Amino acid sequence: MxxxxxxxxxxxxxxxxxxxxxxxxxxxxxxxxxxxxxxxxxxxxxxxxxxxxxxxxxxxxxxxxxxxxxxxxxxxxxxxxxxxxxxxxxxxxxxxxxxxxxxxxxxxxxxxxxxxxxxxxxxxxxxxxxxxxxxxxxxxxxxxxxxxxxxxxxxxxxxxxxxxxxxxxxxxxxxxxxxxxxxxxxxxxxxxxxxxxxAEGILAHKTQTHSIEHAMLLTMHNPVYDCGGEKNDLFLTMNGRKLYEFALSNVPLVVKMALEKAGVHLAEIKKVLIHQANDKMDHAILQRVFKLYDMECNDIYGIMPMTISKLGNSSVATVPTLLDLVLKAKMPGHQINKGDKVVFASVGAGMNINAVVYQF
Known part of the structure; x- marks a missing residue:
């Protein structure tokens, strides 16, 4: 390297x-x-x-x-x-x-x-x-x-x-x-x-896969519901409660690991661009990240821009779409300036978690 x-x-x-x-x-x-x-x-x-x-x-x-x-x-x-x-x-x-x-x-x-x-x-x-x-x-x-x-x-x-x-x-x-x-x-x-x-660019990243106990929290099943569909149809299904608990327990730790690899303190982070999975879950994840640093966050949505209310959860498309909208001044109240340090984070099927620390 x-x-x-x-x-x-x-x-x-x-x-x-x-x-x-x-x-x-x-x-x-x-x-x-x-x-x-x-x-x-x-x-x-x-x-x-x-x-x-x-x-x-x-x-x-x-x-x-x-x-x-x-x-x-x-x-x-x-x-x-x-x-x-x-x-x-x-x-x-x-x-x-x-x-x-x-x-x-x-x-x-x-x-x-x-x-x-x-x-x-x-x-x-x-x-x-x-x-x-x-x-x-x-x-x-x-x-x-x-x-x-x-x-x-x-x-x-x-x-x-x-x-x-x-x-x-x-x-x-x-x-x-x-x-x-x-x-x-x-x-x-x-x-x-x-x-x-x-000076700008990717500073550090961290990825984990938790498959022993959690691989099947998001799966394709046949049938998921008795809905009279085709016998060989497969539908996306999730265990929402356990997925929520998994994310809250593990995502903040991965974010902290990435920050530590980068030598960056959470206090230096201007924005957190997280996968738009669930408003309540994302809110709780960020609160737990702050808790790991014994810090309070009084402006969750000022730090963490959200598109989920209007765009829903488009899986792999949520974070790059959010980034594009912020950088092109299409997210009122949110901007990223030269020198700002930002965390990207996501969690999903696998169960996989990753985080990237980036300086603009």
Whole structure:
């Protein structure tokens, strides 16, 4: 590793799908318990309780003719167009996702060819030395792609990498599962570059996989609910309570490890950009991070910008989309200035956790 080389963010991009689905759109849903019996509470009560916990008022769905690779391509194009970077100069395209391309009206994954190859094709990149591949790593996939790109850059193997997170979760969920209201679609991207002797860039990172006891907290099941679907259908399902407890116990520790590797104190951090999984959970995670440092945080949402209320949980797309919106002054009340130190963090299926400390 070349310690004089830093990995810096050269450009960001995102694509927010056009279809807006509000909580009211679920008022006529038929929500069931896992044993197939109807939920006793009326939908209005279920939806309001969901809003109080998750913080979601609406979410975005892809258009019928769009797939995850489409959303990833549009986010990548936004990053390239807004920066003027020549796509032919990219050494790697890393695409984080979990379900490949899923056609509208289906829940079947299509991952051949890889989304990386599909997006490279859509971008019209001819350079064969631009290597495109996929990274399934749960919701932390995009951030893990950033970590992999950093290794390529610091080893001298790459000078410029495009890391994309794209997902269409709306197509892999059971409409009879109330957790369906969490999920959304989206795409986000970042272009990372090598910079010699720069003050800015990635300072440190930390990743963990907790699989012995927690691998099955988020899974695909058949059937999840007795909903009369196809016999071989698979739907995304989670153990929400245990996942919440796992995140609160483990994510703050990983964030602290990353900060310690960077030699940065929490008091120096200006923003925490965390995976938009659940408003209540993210709020509690940040409070526990502060508790690890015997500090109080009186302005949680000033430090931790949130998009979940309007965009929902789009898995690998949440953090890069959030970053793009903040850097392009599309998040009122939030900005990142030169010299600011920021923490990125995510948690998801696996169970995987990662965190990156970055200086702008």
């Amino acid at each position: 070349n310690n004089t080389i830093k990995t810096v963010i050269a450009a960001t991009g995102s694509y927010i799908p056009e279809v807006v689905i509000t909580n009211a759109d679920f008022l006529n849903s038929r929500f069931l318990e896992k044993d197939g019996t109807p939920i006793v509470k009326d939908n209005a009560t279920v939806i309001e309780k969901f809003r109080e916990i998750a913080g979601i008022e609406e979410r975005r769905y892809a258009l019928p003719d769009q797939k995850a690779s489409t959303l990833g391509y549009l986010a990548a194009k936004d990053a390239l167009d807004s920066s003027g970077i020549d796509a032919e100069t990219l050494d790697y395209i890393i695409v984080a996702h979990n379900f490949g391309d899923v056609a509208h009206g289906s829940n079947r994954s299509d991952m051949v060819p890889s989304l990386g190859s599909r997006i490279k094709h859509l971008l019209g990149i001819r350079n064969p030395d631009c290597v495109a591949y996929d990274l399934p790593f749960g919701c932390p996939g995009w951030l893990q792609g950033v970590i992999q790109a950093e290794y390529f850059i610091r080893s001298g193997d790459a000078k410029r990498c495009l890391v994309i997170g794209a997902e269409t979760l709306s197509r892999v969920v059971d409409p009879h599962d109330r957790d369906t209201m969490l999920y959304s679609d989206g795409g986000g991207a970042v272009i990372l570059e090598a910079a010699s002797g720069a």
